[in-house]
Amino acid sequence: MKLDLGISPCPNDTFIFYHLSKQGVAGNPVRLVFADVEELNRRAIEEARHAITKLSYAAMARLGDRYRLLQTGGALGRGCGPILISYDPMSADEARGRMRRVLIPGKYTTANLLMHLYLNDHGVDVSRIEFIPVRYDEIIPALNSGDADFGVIIHEERFTYKDHGLSAVQDLGAWWEAATGLPIPLGCIAVRNDVPEHLIPAIENGIRSSLQ
Structure with missing residues (x-):
């Protein structure tokens, strides 16, 4: 199974997805697709295009029926908002x-x-x-x-x-x-609901490997 991974050209994204881009997901190759985060939001909302994708948290709130939020790769912070x-x-x-x-x-x-x-x-x-x-x-x-x-x-x-x-x-x-009193919810990583369940931990671990 070939997995499309939609990410922005932001240095944060290229860093956290390094491992997945090189090693794939449990033997499945990953194809990187670069786009501005709003374009990735639009693709997810209008057509659920990418199997794995960077999203704005605001967009993710619209996508619970098509995507699931990963436990890794999200950007929440303080002093870093728009x-x-x-x-x-x-x-x-x-x-x-x-x-x-x-x-x-x-x-x-x-x-x-x-x-x-x-x-x-x-x-x-x-x-x-x-x-x-x-x-x-x-x-x-x-x-x-x-x-x-x-x-x-x-x-x-x-x-x-x-x-x-x-x-x-x-x-x-x-x-x-x-x-x-909460950190700012900026961006997250989501996986389309048709991605096999057993691949989710491998995707999350791949992101962790890039961060460690």
Whole structure:
């Protein structure tokens, strides 16, 4: 049985899947398929394409009937969440009042879910806001081009937005931690339900082998 493994080009993914890519799963070869995490979310939700896949936790919440969550490879953390940024410096209160167009790194991402939860928590009518999906690495250039006034950034963009003259409005991860006391649920690894049960421990152990 050949297993498709959908992963993002994020260094975390390439690291944790090294063992599976080299050794396979209990004698079954693994074929790596690289895609942005939102594309992987979409493929899972719309067609359950990959046997093993990286997903946003927000997407996994929609997929309990088609995928199962693995016990290894998930990314939950503190101080590492998405950040709402703007072209012009302003307070969070001012931003919530002015917000009309927001660039997001994907409809099914945890970043988008946190953004909606944050706005709902502050009584903002999200129906007046246009949320525009853009690949995560295109959000900063799009803001600087005037495509929107706000964007939600993830990954390495969290560390580089100031270099592009942009300003932080709200650390959505910090808001989540303060509101819930819980770590931020970012990404997870899931296996399609038709993957034989006896292969699940081998997949999880393969991920552990890369981490140890």
